Amino acid sequence: xxxxxxxxxxxxxxxxxxxxxVVDLSLEALxxxxxxTYAWLRENAPVAYVPASGRVLVTTYALCEQAGVDDTxxxxxxxxxxxxxxxxxxxxxxxxAHRDLRNAINPPFRPRAVAGYRETLLRATAARxxxxxxxxxxxxxxxxLLEPISQRAVGDVLGFTDVxxxxxxxxxxDYAAYLVDFGRSSEVAARGRRAKADLLGYLDGRxxxxxxxxxxxxxxxxxxxxxxxxxxxPVEDLIGSIGVLVVGGFQEPAHGAxxxxxxVLGRPxxxxxxxxxxxxxxxxxxxxxxxxxxxGLRWLSPFGITEKVTVSDAVLxxxxxxxxxxxxxxxxxxxxxxxxxxxxxxxxxxxxxxxTHVAFGYGTHFCIGHSVAKVLAQVVLEEMFSRLPNLRLDPxxxxxxxxxxxxxxxxxxxxxxx
Amino acid sequence: MSASAAGRTGRTxxxxxxxxxxxxxxxxxxxxxxxxxVVRHEGGWVVxxxxxxxxxxxxxxxxxxxxxxVLACNCHGSEFDLRTGEVLLGPAERxxxxxxxxxxxxxxxxxxxxxxxxx
Numbered sequence: 001x002x003x004x005x006x007x008x009x010x011x012x013x014x015x016x017x018x019x020x021x022v023v024d025l026s027l028e029a030l031x032x033x034x035x036x037t038y039a040w041l042r043e044n045a046p047v048a049y050v051p052a053s054g055r056v057l058v059t060t061y062a063l064c065e066q067a068g069v070d071d072t073x074x075x076x077x078x079x080x081x082x083x084x085x086x087x088x089x090x091x092x093x094x095x096x097a098h099r100d101l102r103n104a105i106n107p108p109f110r111p112r113a114v115a116g117y118r119e120t121l122l123r124a125t126a127a128r129x130x131x132x133x134x135x136x137x138x139x140x141x142x143x144x145l146l147e148p149i150s151q152r153a154v155g156d157v158l159g160f161t162d163v164x165x166x167x168x169x170x171x172x173x174d175y176a177a178y179l180v181d182f183g184r185s186s187e188v189a190a191r192g193r194r195a196k197a198d199l200l201g202y203l204d205g206r207x208x209x210x211x212x213x214x215x216x217x218x219x220x221x222x223x224x225x226x227x228x229x230x231x232x233x234p235v236e237d238l239i240g241s242i243g244v245l246v247v248g249g250f251q252e253p254a255h256g257a258x259x260x261x262x263x264v265l266g267r268p269x270x271x272x273x274x275x276x277x278x279x280x281x282x283x284x285x286x287x288x289x290x291x292x293x294x295x296g297l298r299w300l301s302p303f304g305i306t307e308k309v310t311v312s313d314a315v316l317x318x319x320x321x322x323x324x325x326x327x328x329x330x331x332x333x334x335x336x337x338x339x340x341x342x343x344x345x346x347x348x349x350x351x352x353x354x355x356t357h358v359a360f361g362y363g364t365h366f367c368i369g370h371s372v373a374k375v376l377a378q379v380v381l382e383e384m385f386s387r388l389p390n391l392r393l394d395p396x397x398x399x400x401x402x403x404x405x406x407x408x409x410x411x412x413x414x415x416x417x418x
Numbered sequence: 419m420s421a422s423a424a425g426r427t428g429r430t431x432x433x434x435x436x437x438x439x440x441x442x443x444x445x446x447x448x449x450x451x452x453x454x455x456v457v458r459h460e461g462g463w464v465v466x467x468x469x470x471x472x473x474x475x476x477x478x479x480x481x482x483x484x485x486x487x488v489l490a491c492n493c494h495g496s497e498f499d500l501r502t503g504e505v506l507l508g509p510a511e512r513x514x515x516x517x518x519x520x521x522x523x524x525x526x527x528x529x530x531x532x533x534x535x536x537x
Contacts, residue, residue: 069473099479103492110495111507112484356511363473366494370509 007037009045018056018319023048027182030404034304035346038333047317053182055307055328056321061337061358063317064329068306068362073314076365077307077326081244084179084192089240091365098364101241104225104233108157108218111371117157122376125153126383134387137418138394142258142410146380147172150254153376154369158245159210159217163202171195172250175243180405196243203235203242218245248369252302253376255408256359260296260377261384262401262409263348265393272390277350285385289378291350296377298341298357299348304332305405306361331358332407388416432456432465432519432526444489446478449528456519456526459500460486463519463526466503472496472510489514 012020023045030037041048041059049056058064067074078092085091090101107113114122129149133139151168155161160168178192207223211232214220222241223232269276280288305328314321321327335357336345343352360367367373385391393399397413432447435456439445443458446468453468455477466489469476475493482490488506490497496510503514518529 103480106492106495110490110492112490112495112497356509360509364475364493366473366509368494371495 007040007044009048016318016320018047018316018321018325019049021045021048021319023050023057025050025052027052027184027404031402031407033401034332034404034407035336038330038336041330042333042337047319050328053328055326057305057328057330058316059330059333061334061340064331064334064358065362067308067314067316067327068329068358070314071363071365073310073312074308074327074329075311077309079309079326080179080307082240084175085240085243086196087240088237089244090368091244094364100226101222102368104222105218105241105245105368107221107225108216109368109372114371114375118375118379121156122153122372122379123383125149125156126376126380127387130380130383130387134416135418138413138415140397141261141384141412141414142254142408145384146254146257146412147250149380150252150257150376151250154245154249154253154372157218157372158242158249159206159215159219160202161217162206167198168250171199171246176247176251176406179247180403182405196239199242199246200235200239203239207232207235207238245369248303248367249372251406251408252367252369252373253380255302255406256293256297256373257377257380258409258412259300259302259401259407260293260381261414262393262399262412263296263299264292264350265391265414266399267348270392272392278392280350281381281385282390285382288350289381289385291354292381293374293377294354294357295348295350295352297359297374298335299346300401300407300409301332301335301357301359302406302408303359303361304403304407305330306365329362331361332404334358388414391416432528435526437463437521437524437526441486442483444477444481444483446476455481457481457483457489457500459483459489461501463521464500465517465519465528466498466500466514470496470510471505471512471514472508 010022038059046060046063047058058067075094076091081089081092093101126149129145133144148165151172155168174191174195177188181188210220210223214224222238264278264281267277270278308327310321310323310325312323338345340355360370392415394413394415399409400411402410432449435445435447441458441460445456447454447456449465454465455468456465470491472494475491480492482492484490487500488497489500494509497507498514499506503516505513519526520529
């Protein structure tokens with residue numbers, strides 16, 4: 001791990017406002033590798049305003065949890081999600097409006113439901129894509145396997161069964177880029193808005209079909225559930241939440257799997273036959289994938305931040321947050337806090353004592369896709385280790401890990417015996 | 419859930435729950451002034467925590483019974499065995515508090531107190 005650029009805290013004397021504790025960080029430096037900076041922040045300024053992010057960032061496990069479970073004071077941020085997804089959307093709603101919409105989206109995402117399609121939709125999708133690359137002996141796994149599998153499987157759960165892979169990929173990438181751009185590029189914003197317009201155009205026809213003939217998809221439930229017979233929610237009420245599901249739903253499973261693979265295959269003992277942790281996956285994938293995915297989500301959390309805003313005055317870490325303070329709870333940092341994982345938290349290790357990570361957030365807004373993300377990542381890893389003998393990092397190419405608000409192995413060159 | 423009823427004479431009744439409601443009933447109720455959830459599973463009536471042990475979602479709004487004896491919280495899908503309170507499916511990690519209820523004179527009362535019934 002490289003050292004962070006020189007860091008210092010500027011504190012306004014006599015002030016106890018969180019926004020008067022300033023650490024000037026560049027988003028580009030964070031996107032290259034945030035972890036050394038997180039370690040510095042946890043030690044020196046676990047609550048600090050970072051101007052480039054527009055937010056007070058919270059970096060320790062304890063303080064993130066304290067704010068995260070206090071979700072009637074630290075509510076989900078509204079501005080950023082309303083800008084990117086539009087209003088209403090299931091992240092920036094609260095109270096009974098949130099519950100009603102969330103309950104309408106939930107049915108296909110509950111762990112019970114996901115268990116019901118693990119062996120059918122999820123495994124079949126994973127197997128199909130893995131079989132297609134198996135003769136090649138090598139591939140860039142994120143773009144060739146993990147994102148297509150995730151988009152297809154979650155896309156089908158959502159109800160986009162008639163949308164092709166390329167279109168799903170475009171919606172995902174353009175929305176996701178907009179979400180993490182933090183206003184730096186008007187072109188990125190324009191592309192994000194175009195993705196939303198395309199999605200709206202598609203939904204116009206699709207939702208009419210589902211209004212007449214409900215199926216088990218998330219779109220169908222969102223249209224109908226909780227309303228009197230024959231009544232449906234208008235598309236304007238749903239488009240925001242569908243955007244949320246496109247980004248979260250396509251990204252987390254793909255990057256959860258990619259980050260986990262990088263973790264287990266990137267260990268020094270990972271070569272096939274070396275007897276290291278990766279060999280356990282090669283020998284008995286089904287026995288190890290659950291533990292492996294949990295450690296992967298902790299070690300390299302696909303969402304690094306959960307964005308909040310205070311809706312009343314708050315105090316955290318001895319600093320004041322007046323109502324309206326924009327906050328970032330850095331779950332990527334919390335997941336490497338040595339206060340919780342004292343033994344080399346920056347190392348991927350299947351043998352560390354299991355302790356629940358916070359990659360899916362806190363409270364009422366805890367990720368709706370937590371089960372499908374985990375289960376899909378598990379099934380994908382099982383299929384890859386089962387069908388791709390001696391799966392390993394490609395020795396002739398370098399993985400690339402990028403991002404801060406979301407972070408993933410965006411380039412993951414793998415090789416196997418074909 | 420209030421424990422103050424234990425030790426007093428008479429049994430504590432759960433307010434405002436229809437004891438003839440069917441298996442699968444999940445309702446918010448009041449027990450000795452504290453909010454609780456009352457559930458009828460295939461083995462009988464129980465009183466459990468007001469809120470799921472995962473993220474404090476209220477069972478009265480989000481709870482549903484499956485498989486005869488499983489209480490699911492529809493917020494994030496945690497499931498609990500209504501006979502023991504144990505977690506069957508995460509993300510919850512802490513078991514539910516479960517106390518049996520019995521029907522006395524048409525009312526649901528806490529079933530594990532030693533005193534005689536109220537007049």
